[in-house]
Amino acid sequence: MRKYRTVFMVALADRLVYRVDFFVSTFLMFIPIVTTVLLWRAIYSGAGGENIGGLNYSDMVSYYLLVMVVRAFGSMPRLASTVASDIRDGELRKYLLQPISYLGYQGTLRLAHKIIYFIMAAAPYALVFWICRRFLPAWPDGGTLCLCVVSLVLAGAIGFFINALIGLLGFWFLEIASFLHLFMTVQYFLSGHMFPLALLPASVRTVISYLPFAYETYYPTLVLLQRTEMASAVEVIGVQAVWVTVLAIVTRVAWSRGLRRYAAFGG
Amino acid sequence: MSGIKVRHLVKVYRVHEKPHGLRASVRSLFRRTYKQVRAVDGISFDIEPGEMVGFLGPNGAGKTTTLKILSGLIYPTTGTAEVLGFVPWQRRNAYRRQFSLLMGQKNQLWWDLPASESFRLHQAIYGIEERQFARVCGELTALLKVTDLVNQPVRELSLGERMKMELIAALLHSPRVLFLDEPTIGLDVVAQSNIRRCLRDYNRDNQVTIVLTSHYMRDIEALCDRVLVINHGRLIHDGPLSDIVSRFATSKLLTLRFLDGVWPAGLESFGEVVTANPPMVTLRVPREAIARTTAQFLQEFDVADINVEEPPIEEVIGQMFAASPAPHNETRDA
Numbered sequence: 018m019r020k021y022r023t024v025f026m027v028a029l030a031d032r033l034v035y036r037v038d039f040f041v042s043t044f045l046m047f048i049p050i051v052t053t054v055l056l057w058r059a060i061y062s063g064a065g066g067e068n069i070g071g072l073n074y075s076d077m078v079s080y081y082l083l084v085m086v087v088r089a090f091g092s093m094p095r096l097a098s099t100v101a102s103d104i105r106d107g108e109l110r111k112y113l114l115q116p117i118s119y120l121g122y123q124g125t126l127r128l129a130h131k132i133i134y135f136i137m138a139a140a141p142y143a144l145v146f147w148i149c150r151r152f153l154p155a156w157p158d159g160g161t162l163c164l165c166v167v168s169l170v171l172a173g174a175i176g177f178f179i180n181a182l183i184g185l186l187g188f189w190f191l192e193i194a195s196f197l198h199l200f201m202t203v204q205y206f207l208s209g210h211m212f213p214l215a216l217l218p219a220s221v222r223t224v225i226s227y228l229p230f231a232y233e234t235y236y237p238t239l240v241l242l243q244r245t246e247m248a249s250a251v252e253v254i255g256v257q258a259v260w261v262t263v264l265a266i267v268t269r270v271a272w273s274r275g276l277r278r279y280a281a282f283g284g
Numbered sequence: 285m286s287g288i289k290v291r292h293l294v295k296v297y298r299v300h301e302k303p304h305g306l307r308a309s310v311r312s313l314f315r316r317t318y319k320q321v322r323a324v325d326g327i328s329f330d331i332e333p334g335e336m337v338g339f340l341g342p343n344g345a346g347k348t349t350t351l352k353i354l355s356g357l358i359y360p361t362t363g364t365a366e367v368l369g370f371v372p373w374q375r376r377n378a379y380r381r382q383f384s385l386l387m388g389q390k391n392q393l394w395w396d397l398p399a400s401e402s403f404r405l406h407q408a409i410y411g412i413e414e415r416q417f418a419r420v421c422g423e424l425t426a427l428l429k430v431t432d433l434v435n436q437p438v439r440e441l442s443l444g445e446r447m448k449m450e451l452i453a454a455l456l457h458s459p460r461v462l463f464l465d466e467p468t469i470g471l472d473v474v475a476q477s478n479i480r481r482c483l484r485d486y487n488r489d490n491q492v493t494i495v496l497t498s499h500y501m502r503d504i505e506a507l508c509d510r511v512l513v514i515n516h517g518r519l520i521h522d523g524p525l526s527d528i529v530s531r532f533a534t535s536k537l538l539t540l541r542f543l544d545g546v547w548p549a550g551l552e553s554f555g556e557v558v559t560a561n562p563p564m565v566t567l568r569v570p571r572e573a574i575a576r577t578t579a580q581f582l583q584e585f586d587v588a589d590i591n592v593e594e595p596p597i598e599e600v601i602g603q604m605f606a607a608s609p610a611p612h613n614e615t616r617d618a
Contacts, residue, residue: 030397277359
């Protein structure tokens, strides 16, 4: 375990080299949300200020704000492309030579990146949330807060394994860029990042609920929104835990199969 | 004590043949043709612990493939290999803690961080004790004269400095076997000789087994008592470097200096004229004719000085590669 702790510390130091870039990108992240909110304001005023899919205007704004928080846990920027390019360019070999697990290493790296990100982004987030405070639900009590944190961490794990799996496709395909692009688009829609899944017909929602994507964004966001009438927080966490387990197993199988192929073909 | 044991090692790569032209490209979408390339073709050898062995061969001869198999990066198609009693491609942690593969064209260090941070990371990954770490790190940085540079980000270092850091990283866990693939590529002469000296001292003091490939004959000459020459995936020589010349050189170089700069006609009949700077002339004379030719010169001409030399080793090896026939090692299937 000590080795992963050191990887973590070194990754922290590495990230701090780019702190200005971090700060700027955090602020830039909030720009698309402004346009989304303005769009929904227009939609709501067109609809006569009534509920759409059980959500009123302020629910909608708080949904998008909290999606940002959930994405901060679940999104794994460049993880899939890094894994794929490590495979393609032979960078993977340095991890195969050393007594360390590649995915364990990547996971530790992401953890370090996330923690640096939360520290850097805390101030901008606090500012934006303070400005929008009238839209947001009341600050949760201790128990709910714990559930929120667990759900967010599981969302992070789901995001990690999904992205790692996409990256591992690099063992079978030389170039995964177009596949990755397609996947991002589909995920944007299916995870509820684009709009709350409550707006979709029940039949479509049922199908989506059998896929892991919604448990990476939509359901954790509902937990944060404390909209337990839509899904009980404990139930969401239970399904998330199942998905983490399933994805971890699939990732492990894909890793060892892919490695055999990689090793057999060279690299 | 076990070193390295390789028996009948074969590695066949299946390579997709990309045809030229649009029509052929479209056809290959439906029906791909593959080429089987025998990169390593039945190699066997033993290396004793503490030996320093050089792999010599032209590009694509199978040197790097062999090193990759021995370090467990790829599986062989058939054949067996054992290093320190381990089967490399099982990639046991116990094995991975005991060897290093250093590739001159690849880097292991974190680009944006000082080398010292990467060393710390190695310390943790390999579970190196603090005292040993401090000692090895101090010794190696002093030996390679880079003590002042370990706290500079790696991206700011020159190629030679970076390579030295890579070498230190590869040695930190005191590996018992060291595989070096072109460790001095792209370095200037001074840096090359520093790295060579470090490797020689390290081998002497620690009794590590070192297997090295290099394009620079100087590396091999300076370091390796024994060379394995590989061409077209086959072992064509296993023994001291000097044996190569006596075994494979077909000619010797005869340099003559003529009195008063007299330039006898018909020199070409004795052998190929390599250089001719009056009053000196160098001829390439077939090995079996050297004694006769020398005697003839001394009798017939006014020779001031005469010198018989072996041809340069690079040349002999070049001839050797050209002479060893390419076996039919590519087959096609659809």
